[in-house]
Amino acid sequence: MSADMRAVTAQSDRVGRYFARQHDVSGNDFHALLHVMVAETAGAPLTMAQLRQRMDVSPAAITYLVDRMIDAGHIRRESDPADRRKALLRYESSGMDVAHGFFAPLGAHLRAELAELPDADLMAAHRVFTAMIAAMSRFEDDLAVQQKTASNARDTPARPA
Structure with missing residues (x-):
């Protein structure tokens, strides 16, 4: 898929x-x-x-x-x-x-x-697309968090040892 x-x-x-x-x-x-x-x-x-x-x-x-x-x-x-x-x-x-x-x-x-596709197949395909869109949206959210975390790490000055 x-x-x-x-x-x-x-x-x-x-x-x-x-x-x-x-x-x-x-x-x-x-x-x-x-x-x-x-x-x-x-x-x-x-x-x-x-x-x-x-x-x-x-x-x-x-x-x-x-x-x-x-x-x-x-x-x-x-x-x-x-x-x-x-x-x-x-x-x-x-x-x-x-x-x-x-x-x-x-x-x-x-x-x-x-x-030619039966309605049941089209409804199943719709559920698959909906699930794929939801998964991509969650992945995008994960990427945004990673980007923000990386950006914050770059912006935080290192403390002297």
């Missing part, structure tokens, strides 16, 4: 590069748009700080990236109803139309490939 997941990830990356080239966005911009879409689809839109964390870029870089995506009509900022001091990043309908237009043929190919 790990090999399959790597293959899906690699193929997805190649398709994403086609989207980026055809719509004049950088690879980083595409990854940001993907993060915004995944979060919005899950019902948990991202703040700029959350997107910055996911992209692992500086505050200045994320501001520049988000401003470009807003100017291009892909996303918009919206006040967070839970905290008016924060802004949520939402897909702009014109940006969503562009994404749907590009990825609709992929959806058709997926439906054709999956049409």
